[in-house]
Each structure stands twice: as C-alpha cells, then as structure tokens.
Amino acid sequence: MEQIEFDYPAAKRxxxxxxxxxxxxxxxxxxxxxxxxxEGAHVSITTSVDGFQNSWKAVFDRFFxxxxxxxxxxxxxxxxxxxSVLLRLEQAVEVIxx
Amino acid sequence: xxxxxxxPEFVTRTSxxxxxxxxxxxxxxxxxxxxxxxxxxxxxxxxxxxxxxIAPQADDGCIVIKGKIGGMPAVxxxxxxxxxxxxxxxxxxxxxxxxxxxxxxxxxxxxRTAAILLLETGGVRLQExxxxxxxxxxxxSSVLALRPHAPVITLIxxxxxxxxxxxxxxxxxxxxxxxxxxxxxxxxxxxxxxxxGIDEFDASDRALIxxxxxxxxxxxxxLADALVEDDAEKIKTVIRGYVHAxxxxxxxxQQVDLYRDRIxxxxxxxxxxxxxxxxxxxxxxxxxxx
Numbered sequence: 001m002e003q004i005e006f007d008y009p010a011a012k013r014x015x016x017x018x019x020x021x022x023x024x025x026x027x028x029x030x031x032x033x034x035x036x037x038x039e040g041a042h043v044s045i046t047t048s049v050d051g052f053q054n055s056w057k058a059v060f061d062r063f064f065x066x067x068x069x070x071x072x073x074x075x076x077x078x079x080x081x082x083x084s085v086l087l088r089l090e091q092a093v094e095v096i097x098x
Numbered sequence: 099x100x101x102x103x104x105x106p107e108f109v110t111r112t113s114x115x116x117x118x119x120x121x122x123x124x125x126x127x128x129x130x131x132x133x134x135x136x137x138x139x140x141x142x143x144x145x146x147x148x149x150x151x152i153a154p155q156a157d158d159g160c161i162v163i164k165g166k167i168g169g170m171p172a173v174x175x176x177x178x179x180x181x182x183x184x185x186x187x188x189x190x191x192x193x194x195x196x197x198x199x200x201x202x203x204x205x206x207x208x209x210r211t212a213a214i215l216l217l218e219t220g221g222v223r224l225q226e227x228x229x230x231x232x233x234x235x236x237x238x239s240s241v242l243a244l245r246p247h248a249p250v251i252t253l254i255x256x257x258x259x260x261x262x263x264x265x266x267x268x269x270x271x272x273x274x275x276x277x278x279x280x281x282x283x284x285x286x287x288x289x290x291x292x293x294x295g296i297d298e299f300d301a302s303d304r305a306l307i308x309x310x311x312x313x314x315x316x317x318x319x320x321l322a323d324a325l326v327e328d329d330a331e332k333i334k335t336v337i338r339g340y341v342h343a344x345x346x347x348x349x350x351x352q353q354v355d356l357y358r359d360r361i362x363x364x365x366x367x368x369x370x371x372x373x374x375x376x377x378x379x380x381x382x383x384x385x386x387x388x
Contacts, residue, residue, distance in 0.1 A: 001148060001151040001153060023181055024153055024155040024159075024181050029153075030138070030155060030156060046148070047153060048153040076143075076154060078153055
C-alpha cells in the first residue's frame with residue numbers, strides 16, 4: 001500500500017458542494033471531493049498498488065489542466081486504471097457541479 | 099405490434115442487483131425522507147486494513163440510512179459487497195449495531211422503527227479476526243433486541259450472497275427476502291469443498307450451488323419468506339409490506355423442535371435432492387411471488 005500526495009495551488013475557484021463516488025472494489029476506487037480548507041487543491045491517495053506515482057501524477061496533471069476548483073480530494077484505490085481514475089474524477093465533478 | 103410492446107420487461111425495469119450498496123439502501127425510502135448517518139465524509143474507516151497493506155473505504159463498506167418507508171420510520175443498513183467481499187469488521191459492525199440499537203430505543207419509546215439489513219457479505223473480515231467475530235455476536239444480539247418491537251427484514255439481492263457469520267444475523271431476522279440470483283448459507287461453496295472434499299460439494303458447479311443456496315430453493319424450503327424479481331420497484335413494494343407487517347408471535351429461529359423433527363425424519367440412506375427436500379419441507383404460509 002502506498003500514500004501519495006499532490007498539491008495544485010493554481011486551482012482557486014471556490015466550490016461549495018461535496019461528492020462521494022465509487023467503491024474500493026477490485027479495479028475501482030472511491031473519490032471524496034470536498035471544498036478545500038486552505039488555498040488551492042490538495043490530493044491525497046491511498047492505493048493498494050505500489051509503484052505508480054508517475055501515472056497518478058500524469059492523471060492529476062491532466063485533470064487539473066481543465067478543472068480549477070479549490071477542492072480536497074481523497075482517494076482510496078483498489079487498482080483502478082488511469083482511464084477509470086479520470087472517469088471517477090469527472091463523475092465527482094459532475095456531482096459537485098449539480 | 100408496437101415497438102414498445104416488443105421490448106421485454108427486463109430491459110425496461112431498474113435492476114436492483116446492478117445498484118451499489120448505497121443506492122440500494124436509498125432506493126427503499128420515500129423520496130426526500132432519508133438521510134445517511136455517518137457518511138463517508140465522517141471518515142470512519144477501518145484502522146486495521148492499512149496496517150496490512152489494504153486500502154480502506156471511507157464508510158468501511160457499511161451504509162446506514164434513516165428515513166421513512168411508506169410513512170413509517172425505518173433504518174436500512176447495507177453492506178457493500180464490492181468492498182472486501184462485504185466483510186464485517188470492527189467499524190462496519192459497530193455502525194450496524196449502533197443503528198439497530200437506536201431503532202430499538204426509538205421503538206421502545208413508542209416510535210416503531212423497522213430495520214432492513216441489505217446483506218451482501220462473506221461474513222467476518224478475516225483481517226480483523228476476533229473484532230469481526232465480536233461484531234457478529236453484537237449484531238445478532240441487537241437484532242434479537244429489536245425483533246420484539248419492530249420488524250427486522252433481511253434483503254439478499256445478490257450476487258455476492260450472504261454467508262458466514264452474517265447468515266446467522268439473517269437467520270434471526272423477522273423476514274428474509276431474496277432474489278433468484280441471491281444465495282444464503284452458513285458455509286460458502288468453496289469452504290465446503292475445501293473442508294469436505296469435491297465429492298461432497300463441487301464449488302465450480304453453479305447449478306448445484308444455486309439449487310442448494312439459491313433464493314428459489316431457500317424460499318421453497320421455507321428458510322426465507324419472499325422471492326422477488328431483480329426489480330427495484332418490486333423490491334421496494336415487498337419491503338414496504340414487511341415494514342408495515344404485524345409482529346410475529348413466533349420466529350423461525352425459535353422453531354427448534356420443528357426443524358429438529360424435520361431433520362430426524364429425513365431418510366439419509368439415499369441422496370436427498372433439492373427438489374424433494376423442497377416438497378417435504380414445503381412452506382405453505384410463505385413463498386412470496388411464486
């Protein structure tokens with residue numbers, strides 16, 4: 001198991017809602033997205049698959065190239081592929097956008 | 099023939115099995131009456147799983163929702179089968195027990211509060227060992243405390259099924275509702291095969307497994323009360339009926355002599371098959387939609 005943290009200080013747009021999507025089942029993950037308590041966005045990942053820090057970084061760099069919300073994202077992962085990760089993130093954004 | 103009438107019914111219905119644990123629990127309540135207690139943002143996850151290199155889940159795979167069903171107070175407790183096989187650990191067990199105890203307290207105070215257990219579980223979470231075993235004992239005693247005051251309804255939709263310690267909780271509940279896809283048993287097929295050999299039970303024989311553990315057989319034998327289709331609306335209607343049902347004077351788990359006599363009367367000189375057992379033990383009072 002591995003803990004990974006990222007900061008995206010440029011994401012400053014205020015959000016008010018929170019979202020919980022996904023299940024920590026094989027090949028899937030859960031996302032908790034809520035308004036950040038401090039400046040910028042913060043990502044905290046707990047994954048059961050070790051050694052994929054670079055892939056996580058690439059996925060979140062891409063995600064925050066389009067999304068600018070000041071959110072705290074917490075992920076519990078049971079081996080989701082980068083594609084599934086992005087889909088779960090987009091699903092969470094959809095929920096807080098509603 | 100019009101286009102719509104050619105679409106089979108199973109295409110248009112909302113599948114209950116395809117919903118996750120949270121959506122299943124939510125789907126049972128009257129619209130706008132429910133709220134989740136100790137939701138994922140309360141961060142009540144298992145402290146034991148990360149120590150063993152396993153990613154936890156923010157709700158520990160146990161979803162508690164309080165609200166109204168057909169206007170009556172009720173609490174639904176769902177185990178998420180996709181997370182660690184729906185296994186019961188220290189935190190998920192404590193959530194379950196606390197929810198049942200609060201329902202008992204409300205019921206004793208005159209506000210009858212039914213409990214619905216949505217069980218998709220292999221039983222005790224082996225990583226949490228004795229704490230999981232203790233949780234099963236606590237859940238059973240909480241079910242027994244609530245049962246004289248309000249219905250405790252176990253709903254097993256599948257496809258994980260309900261096995262191990264939590265099958266005991268199902269066994270002491272007031273009513274059990276199952277789909278044809280659901281399974282209920284103390285030991286799962288793999289466990290029986292591992293312990294007693296493949297001649298006793300072939301865990302790869304799906305037809306055999308469902309003929310013994312499946313919802314149709316369980317309801318047919320009178321070990322469960324209603325067989326429902328995998329349809330969220332129909333399941334909601336059946337659950338609403340049980341939430342409003344009168345309290346029973348005697349529960350299945352109290353009929354010790356009945357089942358002792360039935361087992362004693364079985365002829366074990368030849369192989370008993372599921373169908374003949376269903377005919378012998380056939381349950382006239384229940385049987386749900388069949």
